[in-house]
Amino acid sequence: MAAPITALVDYEDPYVRPKIVAALRKQIPDIQIIDAAPEKGAEPERYLQWSDYEKIDWDGLLEHKSWLACAYIIRKALIRKHHLPLTATHWTTKHPTSILTTAIPxxxxxxxxxxxxxxxxxxxxxxxxxxxxxxxxxxxxxxxxxxxxxxxxxxxxxxxxxxxxxxxxxxxxxxxxxxxxxxxxxxxxxxxxxxxxxxxxxxxxxxxYVDRPLLVGGKKFHIRTYVLAVGALKVYVYREMLALFSAQSYRHPGEAEDVEEVNAELGGHLTNTCLQGAFTDPDSVKTFWSLDLPQEKLEKVFKDIGEIVGDLFESAARTQRVHFQTIPNAFEIFGLDFVVDQDWKVSVLEVNAYPDFKQTGKDLGSLIEGLMEGTAKVAVETFYTKEEVTDERMVKVREVELDGW
Incomplete structure (x- = not known):
């Protein structure tokens, strides 16, 4: 009989921790949840660390194949703003027809x-x-x-x-x-x-700068997409995406009097809701699929996002192995931001590790619950049962076989 799975859920974010715990218990009813690391040498045989990055026992993870962690050790090929374009360039040099040739400004x-x-x-x-x-x-x-x-x-x-x-x-x-x-x-x-x-x-x-963005209700928005990378390496896009809106109506920078006025009016250009403060609109965060836009266009955007994500992660895994190190007993959720222009061209703006899940707000908390459930199935349950468990909300966009694994 297999040893029980013990999960250390040492996650400081009070918004997301209960959702992680609920998802694990739903998918693996007999899992044992702990909130503090065991004594050194007393760790369980099947040990999941779903913790803040700094709290993961990396030495133990590399030593024990039955341990699983919620992050990769190195992934700056994707999450550093100055590395991301280089990662794409390495790929497009050898694959000139890749969508990445036009997907990164x-x-x-x-x-x-x-x-x-x-x-x-x-x-x-x-x-x-x-x-x-x-x-x-x-x-x-x-x-x-x-x-x-x-x-x-x-x-x-x-x-x-x-x-x-x-x-x-x-x-x-x-x-x-x-x-x-x-x-x-x-x-x-x-x-x-x-x-x-x-x-x-x-x-x-x-x-x-993408200065002719697609607008909804006169406002600019970006798409927050959650991507799950599993092992070495499968990549999934969570279908339930977010649309995060600017605090103010969009005005092309060329309509301003001078550049000082442009940068004084960043509220119409920046769609990061954590910056909006007193200007935050209750409707600043919506689900992507609820946007008042043609359904076939939304499907095309989702398809393009999947293709961009697949090429981007494969590029990092194959050409940037010093700066993106995947291992079989780890997974990680990334938050990717995309913008769509008026011609429906999709561009990726940045990749975030340990994304801020609170951007969904209280009303859309079920979206994050679904993400955690999908992750518990695809990453955790699959790892321990050795049988692939699927979730229709988690769309596989790439599977990469890397040498050495």
């Missing part, structure tokens, strides 16, 4: 410690496409320019995002972040995480 990664060295940083990054675009904008009116968005590579929750269309505008952003004195440097950064020293952020991505 042109992105330039550069490193910068101090604002005065921006010119050198762009030279070092071979930022030809960026500089050519900004130069071409010089004599154009605001509404005819190609716009770019600056993203600090190591920040999250939408912090530090800025729009720009000229090199002097980019320079002004970094000048704004630069402290005026050593004393100011020690206390840099405000309560919202803005105004951080350039040297603290260091890694940046300048990405071509």
């Amino acid at each position: 042109t992105s330039i990664h550069f490193e910068l410690d101090f604002a005065e060295f921006l010119d050198d940083a762009l030279d070092a990054a071979d930022a030809y496409d960026l500089r050519a675009s900004l130069a071409a904008n010089t004599d154009l009116p605001m509404n005819e320019r190609k716009w770019w968005i600056l993203k600090p590579g190591m920040s999250d929750r939408g912090q530090g995002l800025r729009l720009f269309s000229m090199e002097e505008e980019l320079q002004a952003i970094f000048d704004e972040w630069e402290p005026e004195s050593d004393d100011e440097a020690e206390g840099s950064g405000d309560e919202d995480g803005e105004g951080e020293m350039t040297s603290q952020l260091r890694h940046f991505v300048a990405q071509e």
Whole structure:
């Protein structure tokens, strides 16, 4: 008789922990749930660690094949903003017909410690496409320019995002972040995480901005897609996706008086609900399939998302094995953000590990419950029964056989 499965659910998020526990008990009724790690050497034979990343016993996981964990050790090929475009480029170089050739907006990664060295940083990054675009904008009116968005590579929750269309505008952003004195440097950064020293952020991505997004009710939105990666390697897209809306109506940046006005009106451009504060609309989060858009178009978007996810994860697994290390006894849920333009082209914006599930809000909590149930079936139950357990909500988009496993 097989030893019982013991699950350490040491997850600090009070919103999601009960959903994990309920899902495990529903799928594996005799599972033993604990909330604190056992003494070293006293761990159970069949041991699931569904915990915060920092609390996972990686040495034990690599030693015991009957242990299972909810994260991979290394996955920065996907979750770092400056690694993601490189991962896609490695794939499209060998697969020029891949959907990834058009699914990631042109992105330039550069490193910068101090604002005065921006010119050198762009030279070092071979930022030809960026500089050519900004130069071409010089004599154009605001509404005819190609716009770019600056993203600090190591920040999250939408912090530090800025729009720009000229090199002097980019320079002004970094000048704004630069402290005026050593004393100011020690206390840099405000309560919202803005105004951080350039040297603290260091890694940046300048990405071509999708300035003609598909709108619903006059507002911009992005799609939050949950992706489950299992073992080494199967990849699933959770069909029940979210649409997260901007706080304010969208206005093309070219309609503003100047770039200062553009960045003062980011509420119409940023769809990260954690940034909205007092402007948060009760309807800022909806289910994707409830959007007032043609059903056949929604199905096409979902199909494209599946193809993008499949190629992206296969690229990371095959071409970036130093920066994306899968193992048979691990799984992980990622949150991917997509935007759709007015021509229905789908672009992936970023990949998040340990995504913020609270973005669903109270009314859509059942969506996360379904995700946890699907994960308990496809990742946990399958691992311990050695028989593939399926869930119609979890759509397999790729299976990759990697050498060494």
